[in-house]
Amino acid sequence: MMSQSAPDAIAVHGLSAGYPGVLALEQVDLTVTPGRLCALVGANGSGKSTLFAALLGLRAPAAGRVRLFGRSPQAARRRNLVSYVPQHDQVDHSFPVTVEQTVMMGRYGHMGFTRRPRTADRERVGAALDQVGLGGLRTRTIGELSGGQRRRAFLARSIAQEAPLMLLDEPFAGVDRASEELIVSVLHQLRDAGTTLLVSTHHLEGIPELAEEVVLLHRTVLASGPPEAVLTEERLARAFGTVLGLGPQLPGSEGQR
Ligand SMILES: Nc1ncnc2c1ncn2[C@@H]1O[C@H](COP(=O)(O)OP(=O)(O)OP(=O)(O)O)[C@@H](O)[C@H]1O
Secondary structure, eight states: OOOSSSOOSEEEEEEEEEETTEEEEEEEEEEEOTTOEEEEEOOTTSSHHHHHHHHTTSSOOSEEEEEETTBOHHHHHHTTOEEEEOSSOOOOTTSOOBHHHHHHGGGHHHHOTTOOOOHHHHHHHHHHHHHTTOGGGTTSBGGGSOHHHHHHHHHHHHHHHTOSEEEEEOTTTTOOHHHHHHHHHHHHHHHHTTOEEEEEOSOGGGHHHHOSEEEEEESEEEEEESHHHHOOHHHHHHHHTSOOOOOSSOTTTTOOO
16 A cells, blocks of 8 residues: 555455345455465355455445456456455366366466467466375366365465465365365465465464464454454454354354355
8 A cells, every 4th residue: 555566466445345235345445465365254244255256346346446456356357366266166066077177277367268278287287286285186076076175176276377366265164174284384385475365264263373464354344453463352252243262163153154
């Protein structure tokens, strides 16, 4: 925000957005500077997925403005500035597409209209699969993976896309501890290589280890900043609508819609 020459990776001002009869987001202000890993936290229905949709230009603002690297979401997507790992993948798991083919989809924006992979595309896909620990499963079909492996495959697809901003909706939902540790370490590697990441999560205990910044969402931004400043009992009580200790599971932590 300070510098004219280096725009924020994410700059959201006064954003309101929703659905007929539902104002899911109201007056949201959010900035993420390039190279940061920011966690997005909020109860079920607090507007996280709607915010991702607005950032991707898939849901038009009722009010306010969204800019990614100084550009509209549509322009940012056209220029491959942003990739997205959805909470629920839309792939038909009975369709016999392999892990490698799925990850190759992340390269489509680099290939031109023929969509014919070149050596560089194959190398990027192989490296992304190795990075998420799926190098040995590249010829399996997506339907033959476990839920946690499948989430890693979709992370690899996003890595292969090589966009400077990655949005991840609940990457830890339904994954075991080992997969979570692997995903955290991959996200740190991406951040250390200069990628900006916005990661929604219900796993509050993991946030200090995951991210240097956290945004607490409850239709609007309740607080943002370093985890230890944001994740106070009082603020969490406001965000989650209850008084809670930081137990292993929190109300609304099942990741269901
Ligand atoms: N397609 C839709 N039509 C109408 N209302 C919707 C739609 N999608 C979401 N909503 C409503 O918008 C609000 C925000 O939902 P959203 O999915 O953005 O929350 P979320 O924080 O992602 O929740 P979760 O943690 O459960 O994924 C909720 O009140 C929800 O019921």
